[in-house]
Amino acid sequence: MRKALAGLVAILSLSLLTAQLSVAAVTPGTKCSKAGATSTYNGKKYTCVKSGKKLVWNKGVALPKPAPVNNPTPSPTPTQTAVPTPITTPTPKPTIEPFTFKNLCEKDPDVPNEWKDVQEWSFRYMGCARPYRYVSAKLTDKIPSPSTIIKQSFGSIENCKISYTGSWPHENLGYQKFSQNRFRPTSSSVIQVIPIQFANARSSSNPKDDYGKYLDFITEFITNISDVPVNPKVIFYPEYIDLAKNIETYKLNDEHSDMTQFQSDVIAKSDPLINFSGVDQIIIVGPPNLNGEFSYHMNWKQRWLTSEGLVKSAYQMGSIALSPRIGNVWSPDPWVTVHEAIGHQLGMMDLLGNVDPRKNIWEYSGKDLGSGFWGQMSGAYGDFLIWQKWITGMLFDEQIACISSQDMGNFWIRPQEIKGNFLKSVMVPLQDKRIIVIESARSTGYNYKMPKSAEGALVYIVDVNETKNDFGAYLQVPAGRTSTLGSNRIDATLRVGDSILVEGFKITVIESGDFGDVVKVEKP
Numbered sequence: 001m002r003k004a005l006a007g008l009v010a011i012l013s014l015s016l017l018t019a020q021l022s023v024a025a026v027t028p029g030t031k032c033s034k035a036g037a038t039s040t041y042n043g044k045k046y047t048c049v050k051s052g053k054k055l056v057w058n059k060g061v062a063l064p065k066p067a068p069v070n071n072p073t074p075s076p077t078p079t080q081t082a083v084p085t086p087i088t089t090p091t092p093k094p095t096i097e098p099f100t101f102k103n104l105c106e107k108d109p110d111v112p113n114e115w116k117d118v119q120e121w122s123f124r125y126m127g128c129a130r131p132y133r134y135v136s137a138k139l140t141d142k143i144p145s146p147s148t149i150i151k152q153s154f155g156s157i158e159n160c161k162i163s164y165t166g167s168w169p170h171e172n173l174g175y176q177k178f179s180q181n182r183f184r185p186t187s188s189s190v191i192q193v194i195p196i197q198f199a200n201a202r203s204s205s206n207p208k209d210d211y212g213k214y215l216d217f218i219t220e221f222i223t224n225i226s227d228v229p230v231n232p233k234v235i236f237y238p239e240y241i242d243l244a245k246n247i248e249t250y251k252l253n254d255e256h257s258d259m260t261q262f263q264s265d266v267i268a269k270s271d272p273l274i275n276f277s278g279v280d281q282i283i284i285v286g287p288p289n290l291n292g293e294f295s296y297h298m299n300w301k302q303r304w305l306t307s308e309g310l311v312k313s314a315y316q317m318g319s320i321a322l323s324p325r326i327g328n329v330w331s332p333d334p335w336v337t338v339h340e341a342i343g344h345q346l347g348m349m350d351l352l353g354n355v356d357p358r359k360n361i362w363e364y365s366g367k368d369l370g371s372g373f374w375g376q377m378s379g380a381y382g383d384f385l386i387w388q389k390w391i392t393g394m395l396f397d398e399q400i401a402c403i404s405s406q407d408m409g410n411f412w413i414r415p416q417e418i419k420g421n422f423l424k425s426v427m428v429p430l431q432d433k434r435i436i437v438i439e440s441a442r443s444t445g446y447n448y449k450m451p452k453s454a455e456g457a458l459v460y461i462v463d464v465n466e467t468k469n470d471f472g473a474y475l476q477v478p479a480g481r482t483s484t485l486g487s488n489r490i491d492a493t494l495r496v497g498d499s500i501l502v503e504g505f506k507i508t509v510i511e512s513g514d515f516g517d518v519v520k521v522e523k524p
Contacts, residue, residue: 028059101449103486104381105129108449114213115334117322122333125325128487130335130381132217134224135448137418140514144412148511148518151401151409160402160427162435162464171349173472174433174464175391183281183313183345185222186393189232191215192279192311194270196286197240198247201294203287208236210288214320217334222342224445225383226394227421235279240287241269247293252286252316255295255328263300263314276306281313283341290319292326296340315341330380339380346392351378351385351473372475372490374458379487383446385473386416386425386439387462401426405523413438413457414516417445426521430503433464438507440516441493454485456493457509457517459500476502494519 026041032048032055039046044060099109105128111119115132123129144150164174178184193215195207203210219232243265250265251257266284276282282304286294296318304311318331330336351371371378375385389395401411401423414422416439428436441458443450459476466472477492478500485491494500494517499508504523511518 026057026060029056031055032057101443101451103451103484104131104449104489105486106449108132118332118334121322126330126333128379128381130333131446131449132334133448134220134446135444136224137415137442137444139414139418139420139422142513142515144511144513144515144518148410150412150518151407153407154401155404155407157397157400157402159404159429160400160435162429162433164433164464166465168349171344171347172464173349173387173391173462173466176347176393178393181310181312182347184393185230185232185280185342185346186226186228188278188280189219189222189230190279191219191232191234191281191283192274192276193234193236194266194274194282194284195237195240196266196269196284197242198249198286199242199244201247201287201290202242203240203289205288206238207240207285208238211285211317211320212236214317214334214337215283218338218342221338221446222394224419225389227396227399227419227424228394237270237274241273243269247290252297253293253295253327255297256299257297258301259297259299260301263302263304267304267306271306275308276311277308279306279308279311281315281341281345282311284314284316286319288320291321291323291329292319294319295328296331296336298340298344313341313345315345317341333380335376335380339376343377343384343388348377348384348388348392349472351375351471369475369477369490370471371460371473372477372492373488374460374475374490374492375473378473379489381446381487382450383417385437385460387427387435387437387460387473389416390425395424396421399424403428403521408522410510410518410520411438412516412518413440415440415442415444415514417442417447426519428503428505428521430461434503435462435464436460436502436505436507437462438519438521442514442516450485454491454493456495456498456512457507457519458493459502459507461502476500 026039026046035048035050035055037048040063044062046057046060048055049058107119107123107129108131111132119129119132161175164172193207193211197203215234219234222232223230250262297316300314304314317337319329320332322332352373373379375388376382377384377388390400399421403426411426412423413426414424416424424439426438430436437460439458441447441450442455443452461474461476463472475490475492477490478494478498481491483491494509496509496512499506506522506524508520509517510520
């Protein structure tokens, strides 16, 4: 046990010595204690060797230098400073102002695509590009000055319902009692389209493809201008019905020709194919490429009687070929169809006037002026006059202020082109079945091409008994007006401060704006 312990102590002592040698200073050739012992010093490894009878340190062997350890200096972690999101101010888009029309017949840069070619045709062959879209507008929130005292009660509306009792029952200017035998789209408006063809004038196309946009234009028109609800329905027979005779047989190039045989043949061919029950109006169309051989017609000597009963209205539309105009071929323009198939079929008559060809201006004297080409029936473009819409059932009675000399005061009338059940006209009945009508005109609806400078109150006299020479409505023009608004329409509206004397009544516009006009009616 003691021997083993002594041996362990000796081993530990040698180990400690060896460890000390490995770090002590070594000089080559100096004495070392044990052969084979090594010591590292200053980058060399020295070994204890026997030299003669002595143990000495040899010259040493250079140790390979260790590859340098790159301990990168730790970069400080950057502080996450919140960078504000830059506020991008959008570049304002330039405001596109609506096109400013200088007259009613200018081309519309925003005309719908389906009417571009018709606009070109009408501008070239009829001298006027009509309004081929409807500009919808709502009544503004602005109101007349609160200090203006506006009349709220009026006389009896019955005093203004001046009827016509002459020999022209199909067209007149009087209040119409809405006969069951007359076309009335506000009460019933089922329109049946009868496409026809001839032995020498045929078509293989679809009639609805040919004429659909025209019938859409008509139904949209009566829907847009009527304050009384309208729900028109158009029915197309799907193919052209062959009359089996040459087109020349019927003289359809003359709007005044005898249409008896044509009418009889159309009914005979279409009645077995079409159910006319509930139909209010027939519209006849032909192959779309016809021109001078196919004019518009309403000259029926008898009513359209089918196996299902009497049809109230019938109109032959005429050619829609966009070729150079021949004679009375107006129908490529839908406004002519509105004028004939809606205006005349409602019982309205033409309202025109005379022009002096030597001056290129209207003669502003007496009845020669006529309506001054205001209203749809005075030139086949734009809205009807208020009087025409009321007598044919498109306005409610409460939209008319019917007044007498005891009801003088200020009246606020809203623009007649804006849809809505609000007051739109002041009417003053006169002697001999005549009546003063005042309405408010604005550049919107189908009158959107009217220059803004011409907005104001329009005043005219209706003579219910007048049924000749396309007269019956007589525009009242303020003194000094000599200009027209396009297509001969007189610049005749009263603006703020304007006054006019009409049949002993003084009419003055005291306020005007997008809300309409406040007119003062008085007996001076």
